Amino acid sequence: MIKNILHTLEPMLVGYLRKNRYTKKEFFQDSLSGLSVAIVALPLAMAIAIASNLPPERGLFTAIVAGFLISALGGSRFQIGGPTAAFIVTVALVAMKHGYEGLVIATMMAGVILVVMSLLRAGELIKFIPYPVIIGFTSGIALLIVFSQLKDFFGLTIENMPPDFIDKLILYVTHIGETNFFALSIALLSIYVTFYVRKNYPAIPAPIVVVTFSALLVWIFGLPVDTIESRFGEIPSMLPSPSFPELTFEKMRLLFPDAMTIALLAAIESLLSAVVADGMSGTKHKSNTELFGQGIANIASSIFGGLPATGAIARTATNVKAGAISPISGIMHALWLLVFMMLLAPLIVKIPLAALSAILIVVAWNMAEIKHLKSIVKAPAADIGVLFVTFALTVLVDLNIAIQAGISLASILFINSMMKSTKIRAYSEDEETDDPDSIVKKVIPKGVEVYELDGPLFFGISEKLVDTLISFETMPDVFILRLRHVPMIDAAGLHSLEVLNERLRQNNATLILSGVHKNVHIYLQKTKLDKKIGEENILNHIDKALKRSEVILKQKLSS
Secondary structure: OHHHHHHHOOOHHHHHHHHOOOOHHHHHHHHHHHHHHHHHHHHHHHHHHHHOOOOHHHHHHHHHHHHHHHHHHOOOOOOOEEOOHHHHHHHHHHHHHHHHHHHHHHHHHHHHHHHHHHHOOOHHHHHHOOHHHHHHHHHHHHHHHHHHHHHHHHOOOOOOOOOOHHHHHHHHHHHHHHOOHHHHHHHHHHHHHHHHHHHHOOOOOHHHHHHHHHHHHHHHHOOOOOEHHHHHOOOOOOOOOOOOOOOOHHHHHHHHHHHHHHHHHHHHHHHHHHHHHHHHHOOOOOHHHHHHHHHHHHHHHHHOOOOOOEEOHHHHHHHHHOOOOOOHHHHHHHHHHHHHHHHHHHHHOOOEHHHHHHHHHHHHHHHHOHHHHHHHOOOOHHHHHHHHHHHHHHHHOOHHHHHHHHHHHHHHHHHHHHHHHOEEEEHHHOOOOOOOOOHHHOOOOOOEEEEEEEOOEOHHHHHHHHHHHHHOOOOOOEEEEEEEEOOOEOHHHHHHHHHHHHHHHHOOOEEEEEOOOHHHHHHHHHOOHHHHHOHHHEEOOHHHHHHHHHHHHHHHHHO
């Protein structure tokens, strides 16, 4: 068993190097790809940390430490890890309520949860989170990111920003007259440059052009706008020493919901990013290995003064486009960032915050996935409802509640649709005239009622099954229930069959089950229900069930 687990969690890097001869030429190509990604990641990592109301270096620590480990231990060949915009809202709220130490504990707990998920092989289960829920909360996060950036975008001098969306909106409206038009001009110009470079020079990383150009403008003309240096001072040129927070049961209990949110976001975004990389490169990722790598990376990031980390879709796509060959490109991206921090720290602090806010607003626009929103509004009303409930709760209430409510609502609506698709019908309603086993082609003895169940027999339909007896004007002597189209049964379904059997026996009637699938029969045996119904009354074909009903009727007549 341990051998199987170790094989399942074998990093993609180890598997790739074991199966392929890695050359100097390939290392050079991976180093160039890593450099391209590092140039994109440098301003993004700092912008995400600042948007989370934390010093910019924490974003760099995350990109270096977590980025290295996600590539070294993960299950995707091209995954690039680091801080992402999806975490901004959660990180800011946790840090505001519990301080940075609370965020460290929550991130560490999230890492442990991700490792446990990988050991339980839960990587494949993430895909069952409903698509409208994912779109709803990512779009909601995108809107919250935009609102978190408006302060620097307009150059407002608001000292304490409230966490709630409505409070932020009111504060922005009341302070809009204090707009710093130099900052606003830098921000608008940054957005223009971003889209211009992407359209006309796609090979050049737009964020690095934006921060370089904006920093030069501010320095040359001495523009009165906030920079990293004016607000945060210098940034360190080395990684900090590892430190561990003081853990208590009370702190962990209090932070557990936030840790679950961080773990869920990390799992979803990293696996989505891995899927994107697979689609671009024709590779196949290992989902459980990816979760394991994400877990270790988040634990290490928290120890080295970083933030929660996950796979970054845009940076991963950049890695693939830059010609990466192996996970070493992701490792090199982290090492290049370390070199940048060591050598360029005095220049990095000159970047204006308005430019970083513009970069994040563009990221938020991409996160919102407007084209997907347009397509989903044409989907069934239930999906639209789930999307907008999740979106509204994300924006107006809390991300934890939004995810829980979205998944719960989607599950309830799914159960309702399954209930509607599962039908219980009498033989007189059977319209399968071309079916050789159609009940309309059989001779039904007097005193026998035949019903057919079409669909899974689960808790959503169990009460409806028992209520079929109420529809009888006179109780039949034999009740045949056809289960040939019942692929599965749960505990509630088994209980409903037991109740049905008991009520029939109370009325001196017999239950016969016909066409029972093998997997359904197994659970009848496990729960001893086959003994209560009678093994002779559980048959694999309707003809046998009808013959059995004739025997029961003769026995009743003779008695």
